[in-house]
Amino acid sequence: MAIGAGILRVPKEAKKGEVVRVQMVITHPMSPPRKDPATGQEVPPHTLTKLELFYNNRLVSTVNMGAGISANPFMAIALKVDESGVVRIAYEDNKGGKWDRTAEIKVT
Amino acid sequence: MNRRKFLALSAMAVMGLTLAPTLQPAFGSTPRLEEELQKRLGVKLAQIKEVGEVKLTAPTIAESGANVPITVESDIPIDRVEHLWVFVDKNPIPWIADVKLTPMNGQVYFSTRIKMGETSNVRAILKLKDGSYVMATKEVKVTAGGCG
Amino acid sequence: MKKKTLLALFTAGAVAGGLLSTKAFAQVEGELTPEQEMKLVQEYNRFLAEGINPGEVWYEVGKEAIKKYNLDKCDLGLGPGVFKGAMTQLPRYFADAGKVMDLETRVGWCLQKHAGMTQDQVLKFVRHCWGKTGNCVSEYDGIIMYLTMESNGQKINVNLKDPKVKRMYDIGKQIYYARIGPWDFNCATCHAGKQEVRIRATRLWSADRPGEAGNAVSIFPKYLVRWGLPMTMHYRYSECMRQMRWPEFIPHSDLAVALSAYLYGTANGTEIKAPGIGR
Numbered sequence: 001m002a003i004g005a006g007i008l009r010v011p012k013e014a015k016k017g018e019v020v021r022v023q024m025v026i027t028h029p030m031s032p033p034r035k036d037p038a039t040g041q042e043v044p045p046h047t048l049t050k051l052e053l054f055y056n057n058r059l060v061s062t063v064n065m066g067a068g069i070s071a072n073p074f075m076a077i078a079l080k081v082d083e084s085g086v087v088r089i090a091y092e093d094n095k096g097g098k099w100d101r102t103a104e105i106k107v108t
Numbered sequence: 109m110n111r112r113k114f115l116a117l118s119a120m121a122v123m124g125l126t127l128a129p130t131l132q133p134a135f136g137s138t139p140r141l142e143e144e145l146q147k148r149l150g151v152k153l154a155q156i157k158e159v160g161e162v163k164l165t166a167p168t169i170a171e172s173g174a175n176v177p178i179t180v181e182s183d184i185p186i187d188r189v190e191h192l193w194v195f196v197d198k199n200p201i202p203w204i205a206d207v208k209l210t211p212m213n214g215q216v217y218f219s220t221r222i223k224m225g226e227t228s229n230v231r232a233i234l235k236l237k238d239g240s241y242v243m244a245t246k247e248v249k250v251t252a253g254g255c256g
Numbered sequence: 257m258k259k260k261t262l263l264a265l266f267t268a269g270a271v272a273g274g275l276l277s278t279k280a281f282a283q284v285e286g287e288l289t290p291e292q293e294m295k296l297v298q299e300y301n302r303f304l305a306e307g308i309n310p311g312e313v314w315y316e317v318g319k320e321a322i323k324k325y326n327l328d329k330c331d332l333g334l335g336p337g338v339f340k341g342a343m344t345q346l347p348r349y350f351a352d353a354g355k356v357m358d359l360e361t362r363v364g365w366c367l368q369k370h371a372g373m374t375q376d377q378v379l380k381f382v383r384h385c386w387g388k389t390g391n392c393v394s395e396y397d398g399i400i401m402y403l404t405m406e407s408n409g410q411k412i413n414v415n416l417k418d419p420k421v422k423r424m425y426d427i428g429k430q431i432y433y434a435r436i437g438p439w440d441f442n443c444a445t446c447h448a449g450k451q452e453v454r455i456r457a458t459r460l461w462s463a464d465r466p467g468e469a470g471n472a473v474s475i476f477p478k479y480l481v482r483w484g485l486p487m488t489m490h491y492r493y494s495e496c497m498r499q500m501r502w503p504e505f506i507p508h509s510d511l512a513v514a515l516s517a518y519l520y521g522t523a524n525g526t527e528i529k530a531p532g533i534g535r
Contacts, residue, residue, distance in 0.1 A: 002393075003391070005313060005316065006313065007308055007313060019213075019214035019215045019217075023307055024308070025307075025308040025309075025310045025312070025313060027310070027393065028391075029484070030223075032200075032201075046391075055212060058212065060210055060213060061207055061209060062207070062208040063205060063206070063207050063218075064205060064206050065204070065205040066201065066204075066205075067223070068194075068196065068201060068203065068204035068205065068222055069204060069205055069220060069221070069223070070174060070175040070176075070221040070484075071174070071389075071391070071484035072310035072313070074177075074219075074220060074307050074308055075218070075219065075220045076179075076218070076220070076307055077207070077213065077218055078186075078213045078214050078215040078217035078218075079212065079213060079214065080186075080211075080213065080214025080215070166303075167296065167300035168296045168299065169293065169299075169300055169457070170300055171297055171457075171535040172482040172535040174481055174482045174484070175304065175482070175535075177300075177303040177304055177306065177307075219306075219307060221481070251456070251457070252456065253297075253535040
């Protein structure tokens with residue numbers, strides 16, 4: 001498993017109009033710029049920079065972030081579901097990494 | 109210093125404490141925070157109103173600054189809210205994250221875990237559709253934990 | 257300087273500190289009683305436990321690694337590849353190895369047998385992320401996480417009626433209470449007795465208070481937020497022994513099995529809830 005793997009968790013079922021919580025954990029070092037103690041060289045930061053939350057392909061939220069978020073970030077955002085559909089998170093880091101994950105919610 | 113002198117000094121100190129907020133509206137701010145607020149929001153901390161409708165849940169003590177769980181919630185209807193920011197006053201970079209919100213969120217809710225270099229205020233700031241800013245502040249004390 | 261003056265200076269400093277700090281006069285260092293501080297640390301731990309535990313990501317790592325290293329042939333005591341509930345009965349005696357083994361020692365044995373690793377390779381595999389932080393993912397940690405989580409919700413049930421297991425339990429108990437090393441330390445210095453022991457605002461668990469050993473071991477591997485990775489039981493043993501200035505701990509050794517037999521045996525009846533999370 002590499003950087004960028006993660007868990008996206010939503011309730012399997014929800015009532016129409018219910019506000020659910022979209023929870024996620026992504027493996028990422030979220031390292032700030034720093035000096036390597038051994039070599040004294042500058043090590044550039046390596047962090048997630050942006051995460052977008054979609055529901056049925058409509059953009060719900062955009063999160064911008066940097067090294068102030070803990071390693072292996074956890075995030076939770078609210079989502080109002082009016083119809084069954086697919087939650088998708090798409091995220092990227094400052095080294096060109098791009099990933100996405102999906103999960104389904106059935107509205108009953 | 110004798111006891112009397114000390115008491116007098118303490119009294120002055122306490123007076124200073126109670127007077128300070130009125131004398132200096134941005135009490136508790138830091139130059140780094142002001143710089144970031146100017147850059148990202150275009151306002152000063154003093155222009156942001158602390159309101160009860162914004163709720164910031166964070167531990168009072170964090171045994172590891174590497175991971176401080178925070179949750180921002182608000183009763184303000186989502187269609188009146190545009191954007192959410194999280195700042196830590198004393199971090200090297202006070203800006204932690206920001207979230208663009210839409211009515212599809214249904215509710216103002218954002219939870220994450222943040223890094224804190226030292227004891228500091230954490231701030232959750234909302235930009236409302238009318239262009240105003242509101243916030244909640246909570247001090248989190250970063251301490252060393254037990255054995256490793 | 258007189259004691260009173262010192263005290264006054266200290267207090268004045270604290271008051272001045274309050275002035276400089278933001279608003280929290282009541283939260284100035286030293287104003288919290290130890291009890292209040294302990295409560296707040298417990299609150300922090302409660303907050304940490306909300307949401308998704310990042311340690312759960314290692315479950316998927318382990319699932320893949322088990323295929324990659326042929327561990328679906330590994331017998332943890334319930335038959336090859338039968339992992340659900342297997343953790344509950346470990347440590348146990350394995351006739352094929354002629355030894356009592358705990359989960360990690362058994363996995364090491366399986367890695368030699370089914371993945372063709374040498375003992376040195378296994379030890380390197382185990383220690384892949386030891387001493388590292390933030391961006392290290394170890395397949396071994398994943399394997400241990402996966403195998404433990406497969407027993408989540410089930411109760412620890414080490415067979416202490418088996419004399420071979422009981423013998424390791426007794427040895428483990430002796431080690432637990434043996435004062436050795438240059439600092440004359442043992443596990444019991446911190447984690448035994450009826451009296452409460454604290455380090456700063458953390459109340460330490462004790463093997464001599466009912467249920468506490470169970471609560472402590474049933475959540476391993478435990479995700480440590482300060483390192484950003486899960487800590488397996490053998491890594492825990494290793495760190496404790498390093499802190500006690502004991503000789504270097506070797507993963508999968510009989511010493512580890514003895515300690516596991518004692519700790520998990522004491523933990524009998526506790527539900528497995530991996531991964532835990534902590535500072």
